[in-house]
Amino acid sequence: MTAEIDWIAADWGTTNLRLWAMSGRDVIERRSSDQGMGVLGPDEFAAVLEQATTGWPAVPVIASGMVGSRQGWIEAPYAAVPCPATPQMVAVPDDPGGRPVRIICGIRQDNPADVMRGEETQIAGLLSLSPDFDGIVCLPGTHTKWVRVSAKEICNFKSLMTGELFALIAGQSVLRHSLSGQECDQDAFLGAVSDAMARPERGYGGLFQLRAEALLTGLDPAVARGRLSGTLIGWEMAAAKPWWLGCEVTIIGAPALSSLYEQALKAQGVPAALMSVEDATLAGLYAAYQQFKSS
Amino acid sequence: MTAEIDWIAADWGTTNLRLWAMSGRDVIERRSSDQGMGVLGPDEFAAVLEQATTGWPAVPVIASGMVGSRQGWIEAPYAAVPCPATPQMVAVPDDPGGRPVRIICGIRQDNPADVMRGEETQIAGLLSLSPDFDGIVCLPGTHTKWVRVSAKEICNFKSLMTGELFALIAGQSVLRHSLSGQECDQDAFLGAVSDAMARPERGYGGLFQLRAEALLTGLDPAVARGRLSGTLIGWEMAAAKPWWLGCEVTIIGAPALSSLYEQALKAQGVPAALMSVEDATLAGLYAAYQQFKSS
Numbered sequence: 403m404t405a406e407i408d409w410i411a412a413d414w415g416t417t418n419l420r421l422w423a424m425s426g427r428d429v430i431e432r433r434s435s436d437q438g439m440g441v442l443g444p445d446e447f448a449a450v451l452e453q454a455t456t457g458w459p460a461v462p463v464i465a466s467g468m469v470g471s472r473q474g475w476i477e478a479p480y481a482a483v484p485c486p487a488t489p490q491m492v493a494v495p496d497d498p499g500g501r502p503v504r505i506i507c508g509i510r511q512d513n514p515a516d517v518m519r520g521e522e523t524q525i526a527g528l529l530s531l532s533p534d535f536d537g538i539v540c541l542p543g544t545h546t547k548w549v550r551v552s553a554k555e556i557c558n559f560k561s562l563m564t565g566e567l568f569a570l571i572a573g574q575s576v577l578r579h580s581l582s583g584q585e586c587d588q589d590a591f592l593g594a595v596s597d598a599m600a601r602p603e604r605g606y607g608g609l610f611q612l613r614a615e616a617l618l619t620g621l622d623p624a625v626a627r628g629r630l631s632g633t634l635i636g637w638e639m640a641a642a643k644p645w646w647l648g649c650e651v652t653i654i655g656a657p658a659l660s661s662l663y664e665q666a667l668k669a670q671g672v673p674a675a676l677m678s679v680e681d682a683t684l685a686g687l688y689a690a691y692q693q694f695k696s697s
Numbered sequence: 698m699t700a701e702i703d704w705i706a707a708d709w710g711t712t713n714l715r716l717w718a719m720s721g722r723d724v725i726e727r728r729s730s731d732q733g734m735g736v737l738g739p740d741e742f743a744a745v746l747e748q749a750t751t752g753w754p755a756v757p758v759i760a761s762g763m764v765g766s767r768q769g770w771i772e773a774p775y776a777a778v779p780c781p782a783t784p785q786m787v788a789v790p791d792d793p794g795g796r797p798v799r800i801i802c803g804i805r806q807d808n809p810a811d812v813m814r815g816e817e818t819q820i821a822g823l824l825s826l827s828p829d830f831d832g833i834v835c836l837p838g839t840h841t842k843w844v845r846v847s848a849k850e851i852c853n854f855k856s857l858m859t860g861e862l863f864a865l866i867a868g869q870s871v872l873r874h875s876l877s878g879q880e881c882d883q884d885a886f887l888g889a890v891s892d893a894m895a896r897p898e899r900g901y902g903g904l905f906q907l908r909a910e911a912l913l914t915g916l917d918p919a920v921a922r923g924r925l926s927g928t929l930i931g932w933e934m935a936a937a938k939p940w941w942l943g944c945e946v947t948i949i950g951a952p953a954l955s956s957l958y959e960q961a962l963k964a965q966g967v968p969a970a971l972m973s974v975e976d977a978t979l980a981g982l983y984a985a986y987q988q989f990k991s992s
Contacts, residue, residue: 515913516905517909563870570866611811614811
């Protein structure tokens with residue numbers, strides 16, 4: 403007996419579209435493509451969704467991410483903090499492809515200015531799986547978020563560009579020649595985190611040195627990668643200190659990246675719990691689907 | 698009466714080739730192209746030079762820059778600091794196109810590891826124009842250099858990636874949407890320099906905020922550009938503090954960028970002299986040409 407697909411979960415970001423055919427909480431089938439918001443005009447989303455879900459039934463679609471930005475399918479306006487962690491949604495008009503489509507609203511903070519789109523869904527998922535969670539959520543990624551959650555509300559948050567900066571520097575700067583491969587030396591990483599937290603300006607002065615050491619003494623690329631990654635995450639740890647100091651932290655992100663943040667926090671005596679980003683996303687989209695059904 | 702072209706000066710970097718037909722110290726004609734080292738294979742340099750100097754006589758060519766790197770025309774090995782500021786050169790074999798071609802050697806520092814190619818020529822030029830110079834030379838650019846010069850020697854130096862990081866962040870990160878245009882608000886710049894020097898980690902935390910303020914409150918792009926530029930230059934000023942504190946500084950660079958460094962130094966009570974990068978380059982290449990003639 404095959405479980406029946408009764409809704410579709412969508413994580414539609416700037417660069418990727420991830421889709422799950424769902425039966426209640428269970429994943430029946432996964433699909434993904436590079437048809438992210440960034441490469442689509444406003445008129446193209448309906449056809450892309452139609453094609454990407456070929457063979458799946460005409461059931462409701464719950465989407466989160468940049469698909470709801472001004473440059474996306476339709477703008478799902480930001481909710482302002484403090485706000486309930488329960489997702490808010492807007493409807494795409496006319497049920498494209500015969501499917502009701504709902505897009506989850508992002509969240510904004512006015513002072514200091516900050517925005518998120520997509521992470522609010524993972525936080526809703528965390529609260530759905532751990533209803534009593536109270537503390538800090540760290541969501542490492544292109545624009546890492548540190549989010550304070552209390553009494554089922556998102557209180558405030560801070561974004562840092564660590565992931566995007568690492569990708570730009572490692573992939574496109576002169577350091578790209580010195581960082582080949584994907585390995586990251588752990589000792590070099592932790593040393594650089596500690597140095598960058600203690601003396602951020604020294605880490606800045608050490609960036610070009612990675613290139614020079616590679617040229618002059620054949621620096622191991624895994625050590626160079628560890629030092630670059632540790633420098634950026636060390637700066638982030640210093641900037642986000644009020645968020646993690648003396649707090650309980652749950653990290654929601656890709657496994658390798660989450661592990662780096664976990665190690666950096668552990669070195670500061672802060673234990674962190676890890677949650678799978680897929681689990682959190684699907685739990686958040688499911689919570690939104692439940693809300694949609696009961697509305 | 699037209700002055701006779703008796704040598705050719707070449708600044709051959711990664712992205713550009715700049716050529717001057719010279720009569721002694723006087724420029725007869727300028728040419729430039731995007732045939733930098735980065736787009737050329739080792740076998741292509743002779744033909745590119747031949748074509749770029751069409752119509753000019755078969756006189757000696759003195760070149761500096763990345764043309765002398767391992768990926769360039771021929772490798773001009775690094776001289777190690779401390780070393781005389783007088784240029785060292787290697788000859789390209791077989792006088793291509795009937796012209797003797799000499800390439801100026803870069804300079805390396807073993808501890809901490811660092812390298813330069815091109816800036817050594819500008820420093821030679823500065824010393825040729827101001828033989829008694831003793832102090833710090835700041836050469837802002839893709840990889841800014843701070844160089845200590847004393848008793849006509851290059852003592853030691855430090856490279857920072859400020860120019861390359863600014864170009865990557867302003868041109869390719871999510872902040873590109875918030876930094877349109879070329880204007881840079883001076884108050885925002887100086888405020889960010891001061892903040893980044895005092896608390897570097899706050900500057901790091903403030904990067905994504907530029908994007909969020911642009912989205913939520915329509916931040917002026919000139920202010921955003923000033924804050925980004927000031928944050929990076931502020932980090933550099935903090936990292937390079939041992940180089941400028943209590944020192945005489947001469948800045949050799951493009952006018953707009955040199956002016957930003959001059960303002961940042963002035964805010965710290967450090968007066969700086971400015972020298973045109975073309976004047977310094979040509980004076981350095983001329984000193985090398987004199988050496989070539991007398992050899």
